[in-house]
Amino acid sequence: xxxxxxxxxxxxxxxxxAPGDFYxxxxxxxxxxxxxxxHADHARSGHxxxxxxxxxxxxxxxxxxxxxxxxxxxxxxxxxxxxxxVRVRFAPAGHILGSAQIVMEHAGRRAVVSGDYxxxxxxxxxxxxxxxxxxxxxEATFALPVFRHERAEDEALRLVQSIAxxxxxAHLLGVYGLGKCQxxxxxxxxxxYDRPIWLHGALVALTELYQxxxxxxxxxxxxxxxxxDELRGGLIMCPPxxxxxxxxxxxxxxxxxxxxxxxxxxxxxxxxxxxxxPLIVSDHADWPELLDTIVxxxxxxxWVTHGRDDALVHQLSLMGRRARALALIGYEDDAE
Amino acid sequence: xxxxxxxxxxxxxxxxxxxxxxxxxAYLRHAPDPxxxxxxxxLTDGLPLRIAFRRILSDLMAQRADPVLFKISRDFVxxxxxxxxxxxxxxxxxxAPPRLSDVVGxxxxxxxxxxxxxxxxxxxxxxxRERWAFLKLVGGAPRVGVSARLAKTAVAxxxxxxxxxxxxxxxxxxxxxxDLFRWIEGTGERPDPGIVxxxxxxxxxxxxxxADWPGLDxxxxxxxxxxxxxxxxxxxxxxxxxLYSRTGDDISGAFPEIRSAFAHADVVADxxxxxxxQGSVAAFNDLQQRLNRKTVAVKMLRDHPxxxxxxxxxxxxxxxxxxxxxxxxxxxxxxxxARERPLLTDLSVLIPFASFAELEELWRGARQAGIEGLMLxxxxxxxxxxxxxGHWFKWKRAALTLDCVLMYAQRGSGKRSSLYSxxxxxxxxxxxxxxxxxxxxxxxAYSGFTDAELRELDRFxxxxxxxxxxxxRAVQPKLVLEIAFDAVQLSARHKSGVAMRFPxxxxxxxxxxxxxxxxxxxxxALIDRPAA
Numbered sequence: 001x002x003x004x005x006x007x008x009x010x011x012x013x014x015x016x017x018a019p020g021d022f023y024x025x026x027x028x029x030x031x032x033x034x035x036x037x038x039h040a041d042h043a044r045s046g047h048x049x050x051x052x053x054x055x056x057x058x059x060x061x062x063x064x065x066x067x068x069x070x071x072x073x074x075x076x077x078x079x080x081x082x083x084x085x086v087r088v089r090f091a092p093a094g095h096i097l098g099s100a101q102i103v104m105e106h107a108g109r110r111a112v113v114s115g116d117y118x119x120x121x122x123x124x125x126x127x128x129x130x131x132x133x134x135x136x137x138x139e140a141t142f143a144l145p146v147f148r149h150e151r152a153e154d155e156a157l158r159l160v161q162s163i164a165x166x167x168x169x170a171h172l173l174g175v176y177g178l179g180k181c182q183x184x185x186x187x188x189x190x191x192x193y194d195r196p197i198w199l200h201g202a203l204v205a206l207t208e209l210y211q212x213x214x215x216x217x218x219x220x221x222x223x224x225x226x227x228x229d230e231l232r233g234g235l236i237m238c239p240p241x242x243x244x245x246x247x248x249x250x251x252x253x254x255x256x257x258x259x260x261x262x263x264x265x266x267x268x269x270x271x272x273x274x275x276x277x278p279l280i281v282s283d284h285a286d287w288p289e290l291l292d293t294i295v296x297x298x299x300x301x302x303w304v305t306h307g308r309d310d311a312l313v314h315q316l317s318l319m320g321r322r323a324r325a326l327a328l329i330g331y332e333d334d335a336e
Numbered sequence: 337x338x339x340x341x342x343x344x345x346x347x348x349x350x351x352x353x354x355x356x357x358x359x360x361x362a363y364l365r366h367a368p369d370p371x372x373x374x375x376x377x378x379l380t381d382g383l384p385l386r387i388a389f390r391r392i393l394s395d396l397m398a399q400r401a402d403p404v405l406f407k408i409s410r411d412f413v414x415x416x417x418x419x420x421x422x423x424x425x426x427x428x429x430x431x432a433p434p435r436l437s438d439v440v441g442x443x444x445x446x447x448x449x450x451x452x453x454x455x456x457x458x459x460x461x462x463x464x465r466e467r468w469a470f471l472k473l474v475g476g477a478p479r480v481g482v483s484a485r486l487a488k489t490a491v492a493x494x495x496x497x498x499x500x501x502x503x504x505x506x507x508x509x510x511x512x513x514x515d516l517f518r519w520i521e522g523t524g525e526r527p528d529p530g531i532v533x534x535x536x537x538x539x540x541x542x543x544x545x546x547a548d549w550p551g552l553d554x555x556x557x558x559x560x561x562x563x564x565x566x567x568x569x570x571x572x573x574x575x576x577x578x579l580y581s582r583t584g585d586d587i588s589g590a591f592p593e594i595r596s597a598f599a600h601a602d603v604v605a606d607x608x609x610x611x612x613x614q615g616s617v618a619a620f621n622d623l624q625q626r627l628n629r630k631t632v633a634v635k636m637l638r639d640h641p642x643x644x645x646x647x648x649x650x651x652x653x654x655x656x657x658x659x660x661x662x663x664x665x666x667x668x669x670x671x672x673x674a675r676e677r678p679l680l681t682d683l684s685v686l687i688p689f690a691s692f693a694e695l696e697e698l699w700r701g702a703r704q705a706g707i708e709g710l711m712l713x714x715x716x717x718x719x720x721x722x723x724x725x726g727h728w729f730k731w732k733r734a735a736l737t738l739d740c741v742l743m744y745a746q747r748g749s750g751k752r753s754s755l756y757s758x759x760x761x762x763x764x765x766x767x768x769x770x771x772x773x774x775x776x777x778x779x780x781a782y783s784g785f786t787d788a789e790l791r792e793l794d795r796f797x798x799x800x801x802x803x804x805x806x807x808x809r810a811v812q813p814k815l816v817l818e819i820a821f822d823a824v825q826l827s828a829r830h831k832s833g834v835a836m837r838f839p840x841x842x843x844x845x846x847x848x849x850x851x852x853x854x855x856x857x858x859x860x861a862l863i864d865r866p867a868a
Contacts, residue, residue: 145401146409146422148464244747246798248754254352257753265422267348267468268414272806274753276349311408318402 002107004135004301010326015113015137019085019106022051024113034075034088036115037099038063038178051075051083053090055098055213059178062209075100077126093117094128095283096179097210103131111135112297118282119289120152123186124179124215128293136299137326140307141284142262145315149262149286155279156187159235159258162277163193167233170251174243174259174275177203179283181237182210184260185217187281188235198223198231200238200247223250244274262286291315337433337462339367340375341469347480351749356482360490364517371436373512378473379480379487384511385443389475392452393420396459400425417475421467424459433462436473437512443474485583495520500537500721503584507534533571535580536604536650536658537721541711541728548729549692557712558662559687559695562730563645564620564708564823564837565610566627570644571651572598579609590629591642597679603672604651606719608684610706612643617706619825620837644681646673650719658719665719699733708822709733735820736862737842738763739853741775742815745797747807748782755790756797756809758782759841761817762832765856773851775813776832778859784820784841793844816845816853824862834859 007018014026022032029046036042036052038059043052045068050057057072075081077100080089090100095116102113112133119128142149163171175181181203188197196219199207204222211217223236228250236251243257259275262282270278285293290312294302302323304312309325316323343363350356360379364372377383393416397406401423413419442454455474459467472478488506489499497520508529509516518524544552568587569580577595579588588595591609611618611626618640626632626640649669650658657665666686673683687710689695699710709732717727740761748757759782762775785793796815803810820842827835834856 144409144412145405146413146419148422148426150464244754246754246794254751265464266413267418270349274351274747274749276351276355278349308408308412311405314404314408315402 002109004109004111007106008104008111008135015326017086017104017106020083020088020104022083024102025115033069034102035060036093036102036113037095039096039116039176042115045069049073051088053077053098053100056100057098058209058213059098059206062205063178091129091131092126094119094122094125096122097125097182097213099125101129101131103133109134111137112299113137114139114293116141116284117293118285119293120149122152122183122283123190124183124210130293130296132296132298134299135301135303136294136297137303137305138290138294138312139284140290140304140309140312142282142286143290143304143308143312145287145311147262147265147286148288149265149282150280152183152187152281153190155260155281156184156191159277159279160188160191160193162256162258163233163235166256170231170233170255171235171277172243172248172251172255172257173235173237174240174257174261174273175203175237176261176283177239178206180260180281182207182215182217183283184237184281185220186215189216189218193235194218195234196221196230198226198234198236200236200242202239202242203237228252240273291319294321295319337436337439337458337466337470339363340371340436340473341433341462341466343375344469344472344478344480345465347478347482351481351753352751353486356486357490357493360482360487361493364490364494369514369517370512373514373517374436374440374473376487376491376513377511378478379482380484381511382476383440383474385440385474386448387443387451387474388448390416392455393417393471395452396420396456397423417471418468421459421464421471424464424467427460430463431461433466433470434458439470440512483583484585491516491520495522498722503535503537504721505529505534506584507578533573533576533578533604535569535571535578535584535586537584538567538569538582538606539648539719539721539728540582540723541730542723542725544712544729544731552692552712552729554689554691554695556714556716558666558715559689560647560684560711560713561687561702561707562709562711562732563608563610563617563684564706565608565617565623565645567606568609568644569604569606569650570594570598571604572601574602575599577601587627590626590632592632593637593680594642594644597644597681601676601678602651602653603649605646605669606648606650607644607646607681610643610645611640613641619706620823621825621827621835642680645684646681647684648719660718661716662713662719663715732822735822735838735842736824737818737820738778738859738862739816739845739848740778740819741813741850741853742797742811742817743775743777743813745793745809745811752790755794757790757794759793759817761819762813763854763856763859764851765832773855776856778824778830778832778834778856779819779821779836779839781817781819781839781841785844789844813850816848816850817841818843818845824859826863832856832859834863 013028013030015024022034023030024034025036025042026033031048033047034051035056038056043060045064047069049071050069051073054074075090077090080087087105089103091103093099093101093115104111110133112131116139117128175184199220199222207220257275258277260279260281263269264278264280302316303326305326313323343359346359347356410419439458488502492499492502505527508527515527519526567582571578577598578586579591581587611622622640649665652672712729714727740763743762744760745756746758748755760777760780762777764773765776767774797811800812801809819839821836821839823837824834
């Protein structure tokens with residue numbers, strides 16, 4: 001049997017599957033790309049042929065335009081297809097809407113590239129599916145034992161309670177624009193918050209896409225259309241970069257700054273950003289989820305991509321597994 | 337523990353003083369005794385626990401975590417106690433956390449060998465936020481941006497009292513402060529501060545404004561030099577001597593020679609702490625070397641000798657002199673000093689004058705170093721805590737100014753957190769081995785401009801950023817700031833070799849080309865020069 005590393009390996013264009021002649025989430029334009037999900041460091045424009053889930057393709061079209069790849073092909077979750085000499089299947093990853101793991105079988109071995117993933121429930125995407133495999137390629141964004149995320153529902157409740165306690169102050173919530181934004185909207189709606197939610201311009205198009213795809217996110221409006229007094233005591237969402245920017249001044253004299261991210265587990269990170277209400281909500285697996293998932297896949301070999309590979313590789317070696325860091329260029333270690 | 341964890345968590349992320357105060361007051365109002373008293377102790381003087389905290393934490397973690405993972409995590413988080421709180425193994429079933437007071441009670445009663453076990457059992461019963469708060473509680477320094485004074489202010493608010501009322505009794509209290517809360521909430525007597533040498537809130541002055549002059553009669557006022565040292569209070573009773581800063585911090589440890597000078601006294605006196613050599617006052621920088629030390633080396637005592645120049649007498653021989661007029665207190669001060677003659681002290685002289693114009697003339701002629709300005713004290717005024725209006729005035733010289741070039745800007749905090757509001761500026765000096773000039777930073781200012789000007793500065797900074805380091809931006813050397821300051825002194829701690837006293841932005845010189853800003857030589861020429 002050919003070992004997996006002889007047919008699936010890192011190149012300067014990204015992770016390459018030789019018998020299928022395709023790249024997975026390549027950071028540079030290639031002829032044939034399989035895309036796990038729509039975040040910008042995984043999905044880029046300019047590829048020849050793109051294979052991804054229906055939702056991921058819709059996200060790519062909103063972000064980069066309908067002509068950002070020569071052809072798009074929908075990968076139906078669960079149904080396998082043959083590409084070259086490889087059997088390929090997409091399985092849900094639970095990270096964001098449309099996110100998928102890519103399952104490859106060749107020469108009697110199965111490899112799974114998980115992309116980014118989480119195990120916690122998320123009303124805006126399908127849950128992670130465990131696929132048993134020989135090689136599991138895992139992310140490691142939060143691969144330190146200090147990262148144990150809180151229950152997202154509890155954190156959303158803290159936000160809604162803070163809004164109720166501070167009727168004079170606008171709550172300015174920093175979120176990653178794709179996934180976290182819409183998940184947080186769904187979470188606060190589930191806590192009974194039914195007032196309009198005001199969106200920074202960078203969040204509007206993707207939120208509309210979710211709504212067009214059938215998610216009920218309630219009344220969401222561009223913040224630019226709000227009268228000044230409408231924002232007082234309200235909930236405004238923006239990308240993290242706008243949280244401290246001049247843009248934030250429209251939220252009034254003294255907005256209460258909130259940031260929803262796995263990084264908020266560490267106080268220094270919250271203080272650094274001047275966040276008054278840190279919410280520990282993440283779309284990435286935390287430390288226990290990473291370890292549980294790796295064990296459940298039964299994989300003998302674990303390849304660790306972007307993030308804290310040092311800690312995870314060490315822990316897996318303590319657990320008697322073969323683990324190594326897979327150096328892939330172009331991914332953001334602390335995107336979220 | 338849950339309520340304490342909530343409030344400590346809130347304090348650590350709330351930036352505004354008002355917000356912190358509201359959180360603290362609400363906690364103190366609702367938390368039961370003695371829990372709130374122990375919480376108050378943690379935020380002020382610390383719990384009276386003797387715990388080898390670092391050793392216990394490392395022992396506990398050695399049994400529970402892989403050392404490599406602990407080290408990687410500790411390096412990432414940057415705080416050992418927080419790292420432990422985050423890595424602590426989660427029990428399969430967690431019941432309610434223990435009561436704060438139960439935990440403190442157990443730790444107080446425990447032998448040193450039992451402490452680690454108690455701490456581990458508490459951590460097993462807490463969630464992540466509670467574990468963090470608990471470790472900050474027993475670790476001694478919560479570092480959540482709450483000064484002891486702010487915590488005391490929150491206590492005072494419970495009973496609509498002023499913080500000075502709490503400060504006055506504070507040093508006579510012991511945690512968990514049951515008698516303090518009873519008194520503040522109106523169910524008990526005022527704790528008696530008379531047994532130990534406690535801090536008495538100090539009387540402070542207002543700057544004299546142009547509009548004040550017509551209302552001031554020179555016959556009503558005594559004048560003294562305003563010395564450029566640190567305002568302190570010395571409290572001595574029964575052989576115990578304490579030296580307090582203006583805000584009530586106990587700085588006795590750093591000044592043993594002053595303590596022994598008052599060892600046999602029974603007084604509370606107000607004065608200026610200075611470094612004096614052969615009768616002349618040294619620069620403020622010399623005094624700074626003596627601050628923030630728990631113990632002092634002999635060499636430090638010899639090279640930077642401390643001296644107390646006395647202004648006022650608050651208590652003598654058990655009598656409270658504060659209700660007396662200044663003139664009477666001054667007489668008592670002179671009598672007492674003539675009788676006792678404590679070493680390392682003298683009296684701040686009263687300057688005789690007939691008119692304010694004459695006083696200004698005397699001032700112009702005063703060449704002694706260490707004079708920062710004049711104090712005007714109303715002869716009839718009692719010694720009043722805080723900064724009451726119309727009694728004491730400080731009259732400082734017009735500030736010195738230099739044209740400096742903006743070099744770096746840092747984000748502000750609180751309401752200023754979306755603005756670049758802290759400015760580092762520099763002056764020109766020749767680059768070594770070249771004909772060119774380079775900028776060298778000489779100070780940092782964050783006041784002196786209006787809100788509108790701040791927004792203009794912010795816009796300038798964003799449009800002219802050359803580099804970003806976290807919250808700091810380097811900007812192109814294009815903007816001249818006219819900086820006002822009280823004095824400039826030599827300083828080994830600064831790259832430029834000089835340090836400014838109280839720098840602030842006087843004017844923004846949008847019109848002035850940066851190459852016309854001042855030089856380091858011009859800055860050095862102002863050393864020890866009194867302001868105009």
